[in-house]
Amino acid sequence: MFLIDSHCHIDNLNYKTLHLNVADVVKKARLHNVKLILAVCTTLSSFYDMKAMIGCRDDVLFSCGIHPLNINEPYDFAEMQLLASEKSVVALGETGLDYYYQKDNKAQQQEVFREHIRVGRALKKPVIVHNRCAQEDTIVILRNENVSECGGVLHCFNEDRITAKKLLDIGFYISFSGMVTFKNAETLRETVRYVPIDQLLLETDSPYLTPVPYRGKENQPAYVRHIAEFIAKLKGVSLINLAKVTTENFGRLFNLDMQHYLDLDT
Numbered sequence: 001m002f003l004i005d006s007h008c009h010i011d012n013l014n015y016k017t018l019h020l021n022v023a024d025v026v027k028k029a030r031l032h033n034v035k036l037i038l039a040v041c042t043t044l045s046s047f048y049d050m051k052a053m054i055g056c057r058d059d060v061l062f063s064c065g066i067h068p069l070n071i072n073e074p075y076d077f078a079e080m081q082l083l084a085s086e087k088s089v090v091a092l093g094e095t096g097l098d099y100y101y102q103k104d105n106k107a108q109q110q111e112v113f114r115e116h117i118r119v120g121r122a123l124k125k126p127v128i129v130h131n132r133c134a135q136e137d138t139i140v141i142l143r144n145e146n147v148s149e150c151g152g153v154l155h156c157f158n159e160d161r162i163t164a165k166k167l168l169d170i171g172f173y174i175s176f177s178g179m180v181t182f183k184n185a186e187t188l189r190e191t192v193r194y195v196p197i198d199q200l201l202l203e204t205d206s207p208y209l210t211p212v213p214y215r216g217k218e219n220q221p222a223y224v225r226h227i228a229e230f231i232a233k234l235k236g237v238s239l240i241n242l243a244k245v246t247t248e249n250f251g252r253l254f255n256l257d258m259q260h261y262l263d264l265d266t
Contacts (some may be wrong), residue, residue, distance in 0.1 A: 001033040001243045002262060003228055004250050005221040006175055007094075007128065007155045007203035010039040010060070011050040014207065014218050022054050025220060032244070035059060035265055038249075040128060042067035044075050047107035056088070060262050061254070064127050065093035065116055068109045069101055075112075081119045091256040092120045092163050093128030094155060097141075100132040113141055120150035126253055135159060138246075141164050144189060149251055156205050160187060162196045168199055173253050178211025178219065181230050188233035190235050197245050201253070202228055206241035 012023060019025050020242070029037065039046040040063045041056060047064050054060050064084045065074050073236035084092055097109050103224075113129075120127045129152055131138045142152070153173040164174055174195050181184055202224050204211075210219035211226045220252040251258035 001240055002036070002265060003034045003224050003246050004036045004038070004202065004244050004247055005034055005055075005154050005204050005206070005224045006038050006153070006178075006201040006250055007031065007040050008037050008089065008206045008221050009042070009208075010037060010206065010221070011041070011046065011053055012207055012232035013220060014121060018218060019220075022057075022060070024123045025222075026057070026059055029224070030262050032222045034221050036061070036261055037221050038090070038093075038254075043073050044080060044083065044092065045073070045136075046242075056154070059247055061256075062086075062089045063093050064089045065091075065092040065095045065128070066112060068096055068113065069226075070096040071105070071108055071112045077115050077119065079163060080116075081122065084123055084125060085142065087181060088165075088195060089125070090256065091128050091152075092116045092125050093152075094130045095127055095132035097133045097138050098130060099134045099137075101215070108177040110137065110141060113138075117142070117145040117147050117150065117152075120152070121146065124150060124255070126150050126255075129154050129157070131159075135163050139163075139170075142170060142172070144166075153201055153204060156187055156209065157191070159191065163193055166189050168195065173199050173201050173249060175203045176227065176231060177203050177205045178209045178227055180227065180234070181212040181217075183212075189234055192231055197235060197237065197242070197251060200231075200246060201249055202231070202246050231264045
């Protein structure tokens, strides 16, 4: 079985008391059949540090971008495009809008978000989108910027079926995290049941949003297995089938030859 953590902030994990190094994180993940990880950065400066920490590995890929909560830090779109053009970088982001924590710079957030999509279209690489309290503007920008030319995923989805349908209608993928296991997440679980399995991804968003039964502890890529088991039951499919389809989805979205990664696993 081959599972993928499609969104992890691997550079922010606890390397003081929980993990020895990145290799240790990956080893723990593999013990749970999580065999590929997408490491997502939130600032351009942290991208350099993240790449240096992880090094060149067949089991970790990269995304490059600026989180909407970090757009007050220095950034340069030409630099972002240059970094994102690297072969190991498969996506732009995470990018998007966050009106929960920042309401006074909406116009700036929107322009930075648009620029990520434009770079994604230029490079033919998808965008990884963050949304909080900005559903309408997020979808308007995705449509207006012709995101279908590069594709993308709404990560850590925590919305309703109406929002999901709008995203699905423009060919977007939807990624679910450990939030689906939370006690008060029945609306989200209804959305999981609704989203077609061929437009669904799995993620931890490590070190955040740790799933049951590990609530209260730091999240890590290994816990994708628990999210997958939970979603498989919600969808009424086998864990093996969910793993197979979500792996295929990941390859299709990020323009990867998944057989290459499957062969590395044999």
